[in-house]
Amino acid sequence: MTGSDGPHRDPGSDSRPAGSASERAREEEERAVEQALALVGGSDRTGGSDGRPSRSQDPRGHQDSRGHRDFRDEGPNADTSSGPHARRSPDSHPYNGRDNDPRDGRGTATATTTAATAAAGTTAATATAPESVGEQPPPPDRASPGDPAKPRPTLPPPSWNRARAIAARAGRGGPPATIRLPLDRALGHVLAEALGALTDLPSFDTSAMDGWAVAGPGPWAFEAGAGLLAGRGPAAALPDGTAVRIATGARVPPDTTAVIRSEHAHVDEARGLLHARRSVVTGQDIRLRGQECRSGEQLVPAGTVVTPAVLGLAAAAGYDALPVVPRPRVDVLVLGDELLNAGLPHDGLIRDALGPMLGPWLRALGAEVSDLRRLGDDAGALRSALTSSDADLIVTTGGTAAGPLDHVHPVLEALGAELLVDGVAVRPGHPMLLARLSPDGPCLVGLPGNPLAAVSGLLTLAEPLLAGIAGRPAQDPYRALVHADVHGHPHDTRLVPVVHRPGRAGGRDHVAPLRYNGPAMLRGIAAADGLAVVPPGGVRSGTEVEILDLPWAPATPWTEGCFT
Numbered sequence: 001m002t003g004s005d006g007p008h009r010d011p012g013s014d015s016r017p018a019g020s021a022s023e024r025a026r027e028e029e030e031r032a033v034e035q036a037l038a039l040v041g042g043s044d045r046t047g048g049s050d051g052r053p054s055r056s057q058d059p060r061g062h063q064d065s066r067g068h069r070d071f072r073d074e075g076p077n078a079d080t081s082s083g084p085h086a087r088r089s090p091d092s093h094p095y096n097g098r099d100n101d102p103r104d105g106r107g108t109a110t111a112t113t114t115a116a117t118a119a120a121g122t123t124a125a126t127a128t129a130p131e132s133v134g135e136q137p138p139p140p141d142r143a144s145p146g147d148p149a150k151p152r153p154t155l156p157p158p159s160w161n162r163a164r165a166i167a168a169r170a171g172r173g174g175p176p177a178t179i180r181l182p183l184d185r186a187l188g189h190v191l192a193e194a195l196g197a198l199t200d201l202p203s204f205d206t207s208a209m210d211g212w213a214v215a216g217p218g219p220w221a222f223e224a225g226a227g228l229l230a231g232r233g234p235a236a237a238l239p240d241g242t243a244v245r246i247a248t249g250a251r252v253p254p255d256t257t258a259v260i261r262s263e264h265a266h267v268d269e270a271r272g273l274l275h276a277r278r279s280v281v282t283g284q285d286i287r288l289r290g291q292e293c294r295s296g297e298q299l300v301p302a303g304t305v306v307t308p309a310v311l312g313l314a315a316a317a318g319y320d321a322l323p324v325v326p327r328p329r330v331d332v333l334v335l336g337d338e339l340l341n342a343g344l345p346h347d348g349l350i351r352d353a354l355g356p357m358l359g360p361w362l363r364a365l366g367a368e369v370s371d372l373r374r375l376g377d378d379a380g381a382l383r384s385a386l387t388s389s390d391a392d393l394i395v396t397t398g399g400t401a402a403g404p405l406d407h408v409h410p411v412l413e414a415l416g417a418e419l420l421v422d423g424v425a426v427r428p429g430h431p432m433l434l435a436r437l438s439p440d441g442p443c444l445v446g447l448p449g450n451p452l453a454a455v456s457g458l459l460t461l462a463e464p465l466l467a468g469i470a471g472r473p474a475q476d477p478y479r480a481l482v483h484a485d486v487h488g489h490p491h492d493t494r495l496v497p498v499v500h501r502p503g504r505a506g507g508r509d510h511v512a513p514l515r516y517n518g519p520a521m522l523r524g525i526a527a528a529d530g531l532a533v534v535p536p537g538g539v540r541s542g543t544e545v546e547i548l549d550l551p552w553a554p555a556t557p558w559t560e561g562c563f564t
Contacts, residue, residue, distance in 0.1 A: 157423035157430070160460060160493035160533070166421055167434055167461045170443055171468020176325040183315060186306045188366060189324035190470045195300040195310075198318035201292040205252040206230075208285040211261040212274055213252055216240030219273040228253070243274045252286055259285040293317070303472045305366070327368040328469040331391040332358050335399040335407070336449060337376045353451045353522060354397045361458060362395070364551035365466050379407040386415060391442050392469055395462060398449030400431045408433070408446045417444070421461065425492040428519030429456030434465070450519040456495050459531060459548055477533060477546035481510040486545075488538030497528035498547065511547060525550075 158166065178192040207213065213228065214220045220243035227245025228235050237254040238244060246252070246259060258280050266275040293299060299313055306322060314322055332355070339352040352374075359369045370391065375381045377399070386394060399408040412419065412435050420443075421434035432453075433446040445461045447454040467473060483501070488494050498511035511532060516523035525531075533546035 432457035
């Protein structure tokens with residue numbers, strides 16, 4: 001038959017005619033299924049010949065180069081369903097005792113749809129996609145704060161070295177501001193300009209010792225009296241064969257041959273003559289003008305941290321104030337409803353270890369840190385804190401994974417923040433992140449909730465970022481021998497607390513790894529004076545590894561057996 005009741009051929013079906021109402025109903029149902037699949041990204045162009053998506057196709061439209069769905073934005077054991085009530089694993093909780101890696105999961109998914117059975121004679125069928133009943137699911141890039149079920153398109157996390165370089169470059173986004181501070185307030189700041197000498201140092205010839213200024217060969221005649229003292233004006237020229245008492249720092253009279261130290265001179269009071277107990281060399285114990293520097297000579301380059309010694313040099317060179325970069329201002333936001341501020345852990349609550357640690361650590365990195373704020377697990381409070389901050393850097397703790405209470409990513413997305421680093425190929429601390437809240441706004445470093453993982457985030461992202469804002473170079477890792485095999489991650493860099501040990505019997509100094517190096521542990525880092533940068537696969541004993549020094553050395557001489 002060729003009329004309206006003739007053979008019906010569907011492009012997605014085989015070539016057999018539909019000779020009954022039931023077959024036509026089946027074909028209508030298949031078309032409805034195809035339309036429903038198209039709503040979630042499963043058209044017959046990406047699926048199999050039957051119009052259903054292949055197993056390598058993500059119903060949300062995200063697919064990696066091998067056709068596998070990428071679950072790096074979900075918890076390690078996250079449910080692969082994509083509905084608004086998709087289950088999240090409790091392993092993504094910031095204090096679960098592991099590395100809280102939201103990017104470890106890998107998997108494939110198949111889409112399932114249901115369609116209403118087409119009755120005989122009907123001309124349409126209805127279908128329901130799994131993510132909604134009677135409504136269109138929101139696009140995946142429109143997550144709202146506090147809703148962890150919305151997926152985030154992600155890229156492979158950068159290497160540890162790459163992440164540090166990105167953070168340093170973000171800190172150097174523009175020329176650093178310059179302020180002038182009096183010497184008594186400049187300590188710890190970074191010089192915005194090179195420090196040049198404003199005068200010769202010394203600015204005149206001075207005596208380096210208490211003794212006698214002499215002219216010509218001896219013995220030398222002298223006159224009784226106090227002699228020349230520091231801080232006095234210029235003295236008259238000294239004739240040959242004469243001597244005069246002189247104090248350290250006093251101006252040397254013109255035509256002086258040398259200064260003889262008091263202990264090297266013999267005074268004949270009766271005859272009024274001075275004798276030298278040893279040979280006299282022309283110019284001895286005289287500090288000549290300009291011996292240390294000449295006016296205009298560079299003393300210290302820009303980017304130098306102002307130490308007490310730099311303050312002393314600046315004062316000697318004639319400075320009353322120094323051009324410095326303002327210290328970066330940092331806000332610290334502690335997230336998590338499970339944290340206690342005092343007392344012993346109880347009833348599932350634990351002590352906040354990061355709050356007491358972060359402020360002093362950031363100050364040791366040269367930052368001005370505001371009073372710590374505890375926000376709990378409140379997306380609204382987090383958004384308000386971010387939008388009202390006037391800091392250069394905001395540091396958050398926890399909430400960077402993909403659990404039901406991990407609000408950092410959704411809030412950043414809602415604010416239109418630019419994610420510069422979203423996860424780093426490093427252990428511990430893999431789910432750390434770096435974002436810029438607006439083109440001219442502050443940066444945010446999101447630290448994982450586990451304590452040692454947070455330390456990893458500080459040294460990976462916050463330290464080079466703050467160095468860039470302050471105008472000083474980031475810390476350069478150096479290499480040292482490690483005594484003991486150190487296990488590594490198969491693919492990621494690993495940061496391991498180490499302590500320096502002196503070499504024995506003429507051997508080289510080395511570092512020893514510390515035992516307590518789990519992501520939730522602080523016992524190892526408390527005894528450490530650095531972190532070993534262990535490449536993927538680990539290192540054998542006697543191998544050189546890069547070392548990142550901590551801003552301080554341990555004050556207590558820990559016994560080796562306690563931590564190694």
